[in-house]
Amino acid sequence: MASQDVAYAIETEALNLWYGTFQALFDINLQIKQGRITSMIGPSGCGKTTFLRSVNRINERLGYVRTTGSIEVLGHDIYGPDVELVQIRKQVGMVFQRPNPLPLSIRKNVIFGYRLHEGPHRLGKAQRDEIVEGALRQVLLWDEVKDRLNRPAIELSLEEQQKLCIARLLPVKPAVLLMDEPCSALDPKGTEAVEEMIWELRGRYTILIVTHNMAQARRASEECIFMLLGKVIEHTPTGELFVTPQNRETADYIEGRYG
Numbered sequence: 001m002a003s004q005d006v007a008y009a010i011e012t013e014a015l016n017l018w019y020g021t022f023q024a025l026f027d028i029n030l031q032i033k034q035g036r037i038t039s040m041i042g043p044s045g046c047g048k049t050t051f052l053r054s055v056n057r058i059n060e061r062l063g064y065v066r067t068t069g070s071i072e073v074l075g076h077d078i079y080g081p082d083v084e085l086v087q088i089r090k091q092v093g094m095v096f097q098r099p100n101p102l103p104l105s106i107r108k109n110v111i112f113g114y115r116l117h118e119g120p121h122r123l124g125k126a127q128r129d130e131i132v133e134g135a136l137r138q139v140l141l142w143d144e145v146k147d148r149l150n151r152p153a154i155e156l157s158l159e160e161q162q163k164l165c166i167a168r169l170l171p172v173k174p175a176v177l178l179m180d181e182p183c184s185a186l187d188p189k190g191t192e193a194v195e196e197m198i199w200e201l202r203g204r205y206t207i208l209i210v211t212h213n214m215a216q217a218r219r220a221s222e223e224c225i226f227m228l229l230g231k232v233i234e235h236t237p238t239g240e241l242f243v244t245p246q247n248r249e250t251a252d253y254i255e256g257r258y259g
Helices: 048-055 085-091 106-117 125-138 158-172 188-201 214-220 238-243 248-254
Strands: 008-019 022-033 037-041 065-073 092-095 176-180 206-210 223-228 231-237
Touching (some): 008 206, 022 048, 022 206, 022 223, 037 214, 048 065, 048 092, 048 176, 106 125, 106 158, 125 158, 158 188, 188 214, 206 214, 223 238, 223 248, 231 238, 231 248, 238 248
Parallel strands (some): 037 206, 037 223, 092 176
Antiparallel strands (some): 008 022, 008 065, 223 231
């Protein structure tokens, strides 16, 4: 899964998913551009998080999930027989609704994923320190924590913890970052800070954000996908979707007539 010379970071064709006998996704056909920030909006239960968790195969942890169709990440079928889950989750990082820092220091949190993947050739302290600083700078957290890297990560504010969880993904060089309601546990100031950070990461990573907050989708994404009842209704540049939606269902949702 090393190739990144493709126009689309994520492509799905006729993707269907069932939880037992309940069908949650219906014939999802999407092309998500590389290096862009794309948001997914829609009512609760419409399939947004299910889709997100399909892109790095987290859904498979549930023994009663079945999928058909295809998902390609960077041009590779992630359900192919030769694909290793470890490699998928190295290329596709996931950020959850609530921050989940490890019960370790800030420094050890950032380097944790890298240490799992670095193999027999261990880096020296100076190289590890460089990786830690680089990741924290990318998420706009370095200045706040550079003097307390050995303090427990749980001492950070929720906003800082969420940034740290994103920084923890970066040393393994993922191509795609999946974010499931990344600001739902934050106050308005924390939300603004995380949105600023997401915008700073634009271009270096393909970012797919699930959000219930339409204002956030409008502020913090370049393209937007509207889902309803397990189906993709519309996928356009964010400004177009909110100003001139092409589907009645999209207009009804944006204008608050349901959902």
